[in-house]
Amino acid sequence: MRQQTHKRGRFKNKTVAIVAALALGGGGAAIITANASASGDNNNSAQGGAVSAKSAGGTISCPDVSQKLSGDVPKGSQSQVAKGLGELDNQVATAYQQMNKGQVSGDEALTKLNDQRQQTLSQMGQAMGQGGGENSQLQGMSECKMQQVAQQAGQQGGQQQGGEQQQGQQQGGDQQQGGEQQQGGEQQGGDQGGAAEGGEGANDVPGNAGGQAGNGPAQDDFVDITKVQPNAEQAPQANGNGSAGTFTSECGVGEAGLRNSDNVIVAPGVSNGAHHMHDYVGSDKNDAFANNQTFEQGGTSCANQDDKSTYYWPVVRLQDGKDEADANQLGGGQEGNVGTILTPKESKIEFKGNAQSKVEAMPKFLRIITGDAKAFTNGDANANASWSCSGFEDRQLTDKYPLCPEGSDLLRTFDFQGCWDGQNIDSANHRDHVANAAEDGSCPQGFKAIPQLVNTISYENPGDTPFAVDGFPEQLHKPITDHDDFINVMSEELMKKAVDCINSGQQCKN
Structure with a gap:
């Protein structure tokens, strides 16, 4: 087995001491209330621009095929495998856009996406020439799911009281293993992508200001650096055999x-x-x-x-x-x-x-x-x-x-x-x-x-x-x-x- 290649860098923990509110007065309020569309009055629809605000309830999560590959991809199939990986990403992006623009429901998007992935993975397996055309590394990697994403609690039309951001009590850190975020113990179902734009939702949180309109970032993604506890680790000192230049x-x-x-x-x-x-x-x-x-x-x-x-x-x-x-x-x-x-x-x-x-x-x-x-x-x-x-x-x-x-x-x-x-x-x-x-x-x-x-x-x-x-x-x-x-x-x-x-x-x- 290969050695683990991940290192946390020079910080002690994935999540740091996060304050419950970004109490920055006017600065915090500006982040909440700036809800301008990135495309002005174009409604972002003619060119397939920013996606629906209601997508904040969930996002598409698929097995990352590129990171699961191990060993050597045969030289003669590297180009086709690379194109296959690119096509897998393109399929996810297209499904996400169609779902959040209301063209398909979440279930319909996943069904179509999984069928497309199965076909692409089969072609990649055949190109890699193992297992009679089905490479063992690729088996079981076609199924995508909807990963739930926490909605911001306590928001009304992007307004704040006294410049303070309102959010639910956080338990067990702001982000858990596996990349999912929880806040206040509340999560919205991920199958909301087909909902129409408008109303309260993702546009009420910071970061959607520029018209991201549902694909982030969210209020909970920001923190006042002055409220974070020091957490950086010192780099190890070079010994007599080391190199310090x-x-x-x-x-x-x-x-x-x-x-x-x-x-x-x-x-x-x-x-x-x-x-x-x-x-x-x-x-x-x-x-x-x-x-x-x-x-x-x-x-x-x-x-x-x-x-x-x-x-x-x-x-x-x-x-x-x-x-x-x-x-x-x-x-x-x-x-x-x-x-x-x-x-x-x-x-x-x-x-x-x-x-x-x-x-x-x-x-x-x-x-x-x-x-x-x-x-x-x-x-x-x-x-x-x-x-x-x-x-x-x-x-x-x-x-x-x-x-x-x-x-x-x-x-x-x-x-x-x-x-x-x-x-x-x-x-x-x-x-x-x-x-x-x-x-x-x-x-x-x-x-x-x-x-x-x-x-x-x-x-x-x-x-x-x-x-x-x-x-x-x-x-x-x-x-x-x-x-x-x-x-x-x-x-x-x-x-x-x-x-x-x-x-x-x-x-x-x-």
């Missing part, structure tokens, strides 16, 4: 013209494979159809032109009711990703050492994903991104968006896996070939330490305007779904420089 690659913050909703690691050759927009730094050639040769021959935003690596992550949007350029596009407004996209102030790309050993060069074209874009329905096993505010870095959140005080920037931190199996640049589920170090910094047996990428992204304080990370429609823009992707395309000389710098204890900027 750092190597920073300066690659800018990305350009709007490079954004797309592809994912070349998870869904190569599949347009809109991510169903949400990514920001890109490093390589300027990253799309669904890029390959290793494409990256080598392309340009880079990095100061050192020998770093043609690609670093990409989902964009963050203000829920401000304004149209972006992708308002009527797949990956954008058609899939509930709406509002003004925030451009980062900084993306700090830093490679760190290992407390127990020297690091070895990572192989060229090594692919690493940290976090899980489907953690809300998958559960938190691979949720590894964290949110915080500048000046409050000792408080890290995985399943809440922080509301930062004036003068404090919004922060996202991605701790990538720092251990490699020494053989593979990728794996079937894109996780088994890398692992996180243990609490003392040691790598699992059979793995070796490599420079560990830590990407910290900062944004101007959004103030009273709620925000959300882009995501798959059914993931409801939950903060726990944040993630980051990396493909190493450094030259051998530059990688050697990074390794030497880290192992000698220097702090180098590239």
Whole structure:
């Protein structure tokens, strides 16, 4: 069995000390009452935009086939398997949109979806050529269900009393294993997707301000960072055999013209494979159809032109009711990703050492994903991104968006896996070939330490305007779904420089 590759990062618990109300006075009230539509007076219907408010009762949850794959997918079938995985995601997105626009009931959506998945999985099994056309890894993974999502209690038309947010008593934490949230012990049935828009419901909670209209985020997804108890753990100190240096690659913050909703690691050759927009730094050639040769021959935003690596992550949007350029596009407004996209102030790309050993060069074209874009329905096993505010870095959140005080920037931190199996640049589920170090910094047996990428992204304080990370429609823009992707395309000389710098204890900027 492979070593567990999940690490909680530098925070002690999945859920932190969450206050019962976001008592931010005017700021909290602004979050509750901003209910503008992201598409103005277009009603979001002509282009298949934001979905019905009544969908907040439930969301579609399907087995994540990509994470269940183990071992090697035969080389000759990799392209077809990738397209199959992309089609599975597309089927879920379509079912979610049809259900929440009232075109089908929840039961009808699931029945059709499960039939489609069964057919696609059968084709994938045949392509993989095992078990007479039915690959054992894919059996039993066609059935999707409706995962219930808690409605916000005590809300009337989005109004607050004295700026205080009203919500039911929370028991056992705000989020449970398996990604389901409970609040006040109340849950609404998930089969409400076909209900008409209007009335009280999801639009009354924060985060639906920008016209997310039922696919999140919700009031309970936000927390005042000043009310959170410090929870960040200190990184282990390097011993005599360890490596304490750092190597920073300066690659800018990305350009709007490079954004797309592809994912070349998870869904190569599949347009809109991510169903949400990514920001890109490093390589300027990253799309669904890029390959290793494409990256080598392309340009880079990095100061050192020998770093043609690609670093990409989902964009963050203000829920401000304004149209972006992708308002009527797949990956954008058609899939509930709406509002003004925030451009980062900084993306700090830093490679760190290992407390127990020297690091070895990572192989060229090594692919690493940290976090899980489907953690809300998958559960938190691979949720590894964290949110915080500048000046409050000792408080890290995985399943809440922080509301930062004036003068404090919004922060996202991605701790990538720092251990490699020494053989593979990728794996079937894109996780088994890398692992996180243990609490003392040691790598699992059979793995070796490599420079560990830590990407910290900062944004101007959004103030009273709620925000959300882009995501798959059914993931409801939950903060726990944040993630980051990396493909190493450094030259051998530059990688050697990074390794030497880290192992000698220097702090180098590239």
